[in-house]
Amino acid sequence: MLLLTGDNEGAARRVADEVGIDEVLAEAMPQxxxxxxxxxxxxxxRVAMVGDGVNDAAALAQADLGVAMGTGTDVAIDAxxxxxxxxxxxxxxxxxxxxxxxxxTIRENLFWAFLYNTxxxxxxxxxxxxxxxxxAAMVLSS
Numbered sequence: 001m002l003l004l005t006g007d008n009e010g011a012a013r014r015v016a017d018e019v020g021i022d023e024v025l026a027e028a029m030p031q032x033x034x035x036x037x038x039x040x041x042x043x044x045x046r047v048a049m050v051g052d053g054v055n056d057a058a059a060l061a062q063a064d065l066g067v068a069m070g071t072g073t074d075v076a077i078d079a080x081x082x083x084x085x086x087x088x089x090x091x092x093x094x095x096x097x098x099x100x101x102x103x104x105t106i107r108e109n110l111f112w113a114f115l116y117n118t119x120x121x122x123x124x125x126x127x128x129x130x131x132x133x134x135x136a137a138m139v140l141s142s
Contacts, residue, residue, distance in 0.1 A: 002040070004033050006055050033059035050092055051076050067092055 002023045003016045012026035025036055033049075037059055040047050049056070049063035052072025057079040060066030069085035070081035082099075084091045117138055124134030 002036065002049065004036055004049075004059070006053075030055045030058045034062045037062045045060055051080070052087075067095075 001021045002025060003012055003021045004025045005012050006028055007026060009024070009026040012024045016022070016024045025032065028036070033056065037047050037049060041064070047063045048067060049059050050067045050069070051057075051060050051108040052069040053070075054075050056068075056072075057075045057135050060068060060076060060079040060081075065082070066080035067142050068076040068083045069087050069089075070077070070083050070085040082084045082095065084095055120129060120137040123129035124131045
C-alpha cells in the first residue's frame with residue numbers, strides 16, 4: 001500500500017505508521033500523484049485512489065478506481081468513479097464489500113435467468129411448453 005499525499009513528510013509518516021502503510025510519497029503535486037499511479041499500473045497493479053481535493057482530481061481519474069469523499073470538492077467528486085457520502089475513510093472498505101456483494105448477486109441472477117430461458121425456449125420449440133408460458137418465463141426471469 002502507498003500513502004500518496006500533498007501533506008508534509010512528518011504528518012504523512014505518522015499517519016502511515018498508525019495505519020500500517022510502508023510506502024509514503026509526501027508533498028506530492030498533482031502530476032506526481034498521476035505519475036505514481038501510472039508507475040503502479042505499468043507494474044501490473046490495479047490502483048484505487050481515495051481523495052477529496054482539487055489536487056486529487058487527476059489522480060482519481062487516472063486510477064483504476066477513483067473514490068471521492070463526499071465531503072470533498074466538486075472537482076474530485078466529478079473525477080471519481082464512486083463517491084462516499086460520509087467523510088469517514090472506513091466507509092471505503094464497506095462500500096467495496098457492498099459492491100462485491102452486489103456484483104455477485106447480479107451474476108447469480110443472470111445465471112438463473114440464462115438457465116431458465118435455455119430450458120423454457122427449447123421446450124416451447126418442441127411443443128412441450130406453451131409459447132405463451134415460455135414468453136412469460138422469459139419476461140419473469142428478467
